[in-house]
Amino acid sequence: xxxxxxxxxxxxxxxxxxxxxxxxxxxxxxxxxxxxxxxxxxxxxxxxxxxxxxxxxxxxxxxxxxxxxxxxxxxxxxxxxxxxxxxxxxxxxxxxxxxxxxxxxxxxxxxxxxxxx
Numbered sequence: 001x002x003x004x005x006x007x008x009x010x011x012x013x014x015x016x017x018x019x020x021x022x023x024x025x026x027x028x029x030x031x032x033x034x035x036x037x038x039x040x041x042x043x044x045x046x047x048x049x050x051x052x053x054x055x056x057x058x059x060x061x062x063x064x065x066x067x068x069x070x071x072x073x074x075x076x077x078x079x080x081x082x083x084x085x086x087x088x089x090x091x092x093x094x095x096x097x098x099x100x101x102x103x104x105x106x107x108x109x110x111x112x113x114x115x116x117x
Contacts (some may be wrong), residue, residue, distance in 0.1 A: 014044040042107040054099040
């Protein structure tokens with residue numbers, strides 16, 4: 001499942017390491033700033049969940065997941081830009097290993113995880 005976000009022919013889905021960023025943090029921030037959260041933020045791929053299902057192991061954080069695959073974390077952990085770049089590296093590796101990325105969370109439909117392949 002992917003969603004068209006204002007660009008004809010282009011489909012994007014957000015990916016995060018855990019549900020916290022889009023399920024809790026963004027929700028609270030929008031409430032605090034009295035902003036309406038765009039609908040497309042209600043769907044995402046939890047890379048931590050996909051990692052556990054695909055590799056059948058539970059890493060100790062993003063850096064641990066990379067380390068399990070022989071990849072070094074580059075930059076400072078918990079820096080937004082560094083975490084984003086390292087998550088992209090992890091996603092790329094997972095896809096090259098055969099993982100099919102699917103939406104794992106949909107706040108618009110329900111709060112249960114969608115079955116990952």
